Amino acid sequence: MPVLEEIYAFTKNPAYEEDPNKEFNYRFRYVVILTALGIIFSIGLSLFAGLLEFAFGLELGKHATDNLFEKYSAVGIFFFVVILAPLFEELFFRGPIFWFKDSKYFKVIFYLIAILFGYIHISNFEISTMVLILSPLLVAPQISIGILLGMIRVKFGLLWSMAMHAFYNLILTTPLILMKLLDIPIE
DSSP states (O other): OOHHHHHHHHHHSOOOOOOSOOOHHHHHHHHHHHHHHHHHHHHHHHHHHHHHHHHTTOOOOOBHHHHHHHHSOHHHHHIIIIIIHHHHHIIIIIGGGGGGTTOTTHHHHHHHHHHHHHHHGGGGBOOOHHHHHHHHHHTHHHHHHHHHHHHHHHHHOHHHHHHHHHHHHHHHHHHHHHHHHTTOOOO
């Protein structure tokens, strides 16, 4: 079954079913494909939010990324974003999924965790009435990647979701880290 069909089938009815194929190359390739799709979803949703912000003259304030890049070195940013955040966020959000694997409420718990994961990222914005109103759109990229990370967690295990999260963050932050290293202003 092609990956998009698998994602669709899983999101329609999430279930705790481990993938029997333990081959590293298969799992690695699958994670790369899901990461690429997650980035495409995230960029698309972020561009849509940016378009709305521009079209309606919305002011959403400073993003936490701006503060991160102003205060920390490229190495510090890499360590926080690519190592620490995936480790702790996956332990906290995807780790407990295992406890509900046999529950009749697995589907509800799975989506609740994905939504909580997305909404914890609202803290990346300066909280205002407009940010709260637009919050479903603003955190949609994190909710979508949270669903994909949950899918990997269920299929391959927690270490694979940590690896995918780190890979995802690495890809999204590498251009910004390079700009920081080259002393190019981020604006």
